Structures are given as structure tokens and as C-alpha cells.
Amino acid sequence: MQNDIFGPVAAVCRVADVDQGIAYAHQSRFGLGASIMSTNMDEVMRAIEKMDSGMVAVNNPLVNSNALHFGGRKYSGVGSLFGRAGLNSFRQIKMVTLDPKPVLQDWSYPNPDDWFHTSSR
Numbered sequence: 222m223q224n225d226i227f228g229p230v231a232a233v234c235r236v237a238d239v240d241q242g243i244a245y246a247h248q249s250r251f252g253l254g255a256s257i258m259s260t261n262m263d264e265v266m267r268a269i270e271k272m273d274s275g276m277v278a279v280n281n282p283l284v285n286s287n288a289l290h291f292g293g294r295k296y297s298g299v300g301s302l303f304g305r306a307g308l309n310s311f312r313q314i315k316m317v318t319l320d321p322k323p324v325l326q327d328w329s330y331p332n333p334d335d336w337f338h339t340s341s342r
Contacts, residue, residue, distance in 0.1 A: 223249055231282075239264040243271050253297035256282040 226232065236242040239259075246255055254276040259265050269277050275293035278284060291302040302310075 224251075239268050243268055247273060250295055251293070251297040252295040253293035254278065254282075 234242075234245060236245065239261075242257075252274040255272050255274040256278045257265055257268050257272075258280055259268075260280075265279050269279070273294055275297065276290065287303045289303060290306045292306065
């Protein structure tokens with residue numbers, strides 16, 4: 222349960238409850254994917270929220286599609302492939318503000334100048 226195995230191998234471990242399963246998963250320094258087999262959807266949703274892995278498969282670990290995100294956490298991968306997250310990894314984000322008709326204001330947006338000056342003028 223401590224190695225990142227690539228190949229037709231599945232590490233399967235029966236656990237007493239969802240918290241023990243999450244604790245076992247978090248002991249690994251890898252976090253590419255996790256599989257959860259359960260019919261208790263309340264526990265499944267709690268486990269999904271807590272799992273530190275890039276992908277979580279519930280009751281069907283063989284779903285694979287280039288339209289879905291592929292990427293891990295911790296020592297399992299850097300960045301994302303496929304899906305919207307994969308496309309975003311190719312983008313360089315730039316924030317731009319544009320005021321086409323600038324007007325000189327006597328205050329500093331969004332706070333008035335007197336919020337920043339403690340001495341009187």
C-alpha cells in the first residue's frame with residue numbers, strides 16, 4: 222500500500238470503516254487515484270471530500286475518457302491532462318482591468334483616502 226504501481230495490478234484492502242480506509246490512503250506519499258467500493262452514498266461522499274488524490278472512482282474503477290481530468294496529487298504527477306483542467310494547464314492567465322472612459326476620482330477604489338491616512342493634512 223506504500224508503492225505507486227503501474228501495470229495491471231490492483232492493491233485491494235478491506236477496511237473496518239470509511240475512516241480507516243481514508244487513514245490508510247493518506248499514509249501513502251502518492252495520490253494519483255483512489256477507488257471506493259460501497260453502496261453507502263453518505264460515506265462515499267464523505268470519503269470523496271477527504272481523499273487526497275487527483276481522481277476518485279466509485280464502484281467502477283475502469284472508467285476512462287479523454288474528456289475527463291487525469292492528474293494526481295502529492296508525488297503522483299504534476300499538473301493535469303485531458304478535460305477542462307488539462308486544457309487550462311496550457312493557458313497563461315492574465316488579469317486585465319480596462320476603463321474606456323477614465324475619470325479622475327478623489328478617492329481610492331474601493332475605499333476613501335481617509336481610511337489610509339491617519340494624520341490630518
